[in-house]
Amino acid sequence: MPSEFTGKHVTVAGLGVSGVPAAKVLHGLGAHVTVVNDGDDERARAQAAELEALGVTVRLGDGDTLPEGTELIVTAPGWKPTKPLFTAAGQAGVPVWGDVELAWRLRGLDGRKPAPWLAVTGTNGKTTTVQMLASILKAAGLRTAAVGNIGVSLLDAVTGEEEYDVLAVELSSYQLHWAPSLRAHSAAVLNLAPDHLDWHGSMEAYAADKGRIYEGNQVACVYNVDATDKPSTEDLVRAADVEEGCRAIGFTLGTPGPSQLGVVEGLLVDRAFVEDRQKNAQELAEVSDVDPPAPHNIANALAAAGLARAFGVSAAAVRDGLRAFTPDAHRIAHVADVDGVAYVDDSKATNTHATEASLAAYESIVWIAGGLAKGATFDELVTGAAKRLRGAVLIGADRALIREALARHAPEVPVVDLDRTDTGAMLQAVQEARRLARPGDTVLLAPACASMDMFTNYNQRGDAFAQAVRELGA
Known part of the structure; x- marks a missing residue:
């Protein structure tokens, strides 16, 4: 069946987890597809051979030159906006989409009713919140999947044979930058802290890209009441152009006000999606239903509950979904107790904001940290955690930055x-x-840094930590 892409000359920028599916989908829709890629290694050549067998043109080792005749670029989310390819596209009037934008525009192309998107972004907690949300939606009997930046391709979700009632969508700032027409049913920004500033150019640009998730929301913009960073998630809600009747819904670890979800005497409660919210509240779950019940994870649960309630999910389904949820490996994962000391793997804490939340969950900590700092500074992190630190063990390429922050703000902590x-x-x-x-302490791997100086990824780093702990107890 002809589509808007039939006969169109489309350049796909980048191979990999998003580029290859995008090229295949566009080729299947009748587009003339050319893939450009910076790298020319063995993996890229294998992917190129697979696409060339379908009739797709692939240019390896040249990701900066705009192919002649290009009418649209679909880019991998990590490609920086400053690349010469995009400069040339701007000069030629060629639009640039990401794979999320492509997926959004392909919804319903096969005649099926498109599934609404409940979307989540934030500096930290995105994956956990989206997985919690999917668990809640499934507990409500809805056909759903956790998709997007979480590892399951949105393109597969919208073009595959399986039909969904609603999708729980994780979106990164990169993906949102390249998704100009995305309009979610409801969306949440969990938090904002400096991250990927080398890509975005400034904190203001990073926050603006995060805030795109609220544009055109239909029912609810869910924001973090407790956030103190500027701009705050509430500031992003205020700046968004939403549909008439869309509501601002806050979540807080304190007692919620009207149009908020929060915590009261060990209970997660809803004062947003109830009758007469000035006077009434609905119990959703107990704090103990959240695994693990660390403060930042309770915040994740409240955000997930807010999105689910915006979609009409019952309080019972929120409780059942949270109880059924199992957190990913390497996210505040208790590995073992050895000689009265708990060993906890939070290798996924790859920036200071995630590590701040992790350190706040324990009273007395021996902190294992370090790796690639990605331009981060550690003074504020160390200042906030100093009273909790029994000691610190530093590894990795940029460990000196953490050591210097410890010397300035926690000189009594052995390093x-x-x-x-x-x-x-x-x-x-x-x-x-x-x-x-000492007995009662927690040895916490929360590196505050990326892992690629020493490991393939944070998973391998966490696995190495867990193996080392097992050797202690052997």
């Missing part, structure tokens, strides 16, 4: 600086942490 960036350093780090710890 072990491991001058190693090999994967075997984790075993020594755990051994040093054991030496510093």
Whole structure:
């Protein structure tokens, strides 16, 4: 069946988890597809061969030149807006979409009613919140999936054979930057803290891209009442152009006001989606239904509940969905207790904001940290956590930045600086942490840094930590 893409010359920028599916879908819709890619390694050549067998043109090692005749670019989300390819596209009047924008425009192309999107972004907690939301929606008997930046392709979700009632969608700032026409049923921004500023250019640009998730919302813009950063998530709601009748719904770890969800005497409660919200509240779940019940994870649960309630889900389904949810590995995962000391893997805490939340969950900590800082500074993080630190063990390429912050703001905290960036350093780090710890302490891997200086990804880093802990207890 002809589509708006039939005969259109489309350039797909970047191979990988988004580029290959986009190229295949566009080719299947009758577009003339050319893929450009910066790299020319073995993996890229294998992907290129797969696409070329379908009739797709692939240019490896040249991601900066705009192919002649290009009418549309569909880019991998991580490609920076400053790339020469996009400069050339702007000069030629060629629009640039991301894979999320493409997926949004392909909804309903096969004649099926498009599933509404409940969308989540934020510096931290996106994946957990989207997984909680999907669990709640499933508990309500809805056909759903957790998709987007979470690893399941949105393109697959909107073009596949399975039909959905609603989708729980995780979106990164990169994806939102390239998604100009996205209009969610309801959306949440969990928090804002400096991250990926090398890509966005400034905190203001980063926040603006996050705020795109609220544009055109139909029912609810869910925001973090407790956020103190500026701009705040509430500021982004105020700036958004939404549909008539769309409501601002806050979530807080304190007692909620009208049009908010919050916590009262160990209960998650809703004062937003109830009759006479000035006087009434609806119990949703107990704090103990959230796993783990750390403060930032309770906030995630409230945000997920807010989106689900905006979609009409019952209080019972919120409770049942939260009880059924199992957190991912490497996210505040309790590995073992050894000699009265708890060992916790939060390898997914790859920036200071995530690590701040992780450190706040424990009273006395031996902190294992370090890696690639991505331009971050650590003074504020260390200042806030100093009273909780029994000691610190530092690893990775940028560990000196953390060591210097500790010297400035927590000089009494003993620090072990491991001058190693090999994967075997984790075993020594755990051994040093054991030496510093006392019964009742928590040895916490919350690196506040990316992992690629020493490991393939944060998963491998967390696995190395868990293996080292197991060797302690052997």
